[in-house]
């Protein structure tokens with residue numbers, strides 16, 4: 107396990123992680139979809155953006171065999187993720203980094219065969235700029251796996267919950283400019299496998 111100290115400790119996500127807020131768990135159905143769409147890692151580099159408690163990062167690294175880096179702007183999330191990675195084999199690299207503003211050359215690899223962002227795209231203020239930075243980090247032929255809630259799928263009237271989804275326009279921004287767009291639905295979530 108390798109962790110790198112924070113440059114992003116002023117993130118609004120930090121107090122949420124400190125207070126014990128947690129997000130939807132990665133379950134078997136979602137893992138299966140990911141595995142089918144991205145395939146085995148064979149030690150290729152993968153980047154999990156907004157890695158949170160690190161469940162996705164660990165799955166990519168330990169189960170699928172990618173050489174994985176998890177980045178999050180919350181130092182507490184990175185510490186939580188790293189603390190759970192206690193096995194004997196070398197674990198992912200954990201790095202506290204704001205994907206929208208920090209220097210991307212601080213990442214351990216210049217390019218990644220797989221980039222994942224689970225429950226993160228919704229929170230990017232400038233989604234086009236975020237996607238442009240993601241593209242800079244994608245290896246030739248690499249895939250972006252994005253998981254996000256879609257607006258209009260909840261039956262609740264709670265505005266906080268209704269606001270968790272992305273709009274059709276935001277979905278179009280996500281999928282525009284890729285040659286191959288595959289999607290799979292899991293109740294309120296949509297998973298996107300995006301290839302150049």
Ligand SMILES: C[S@@+](CC[C@H](N)C(=O)[O-])C[C@H]1O[C@@H](n2cnc3c(N)ncnc32)[C@H](O)[C@@H]1O
Nearest residue numbers: 119129156157158178179180204205206224225
């Ligand atoms: C809803 S949580 C999802 C966490 C994790 N991906 C999961 O599926 O459980 C969103 C995560 O994105 C991180 N995040 C938000 N904006 C970020 C940014 N600009 N750079 C890096 N991480 C960010 C937050 O700290 C938080 O851990």
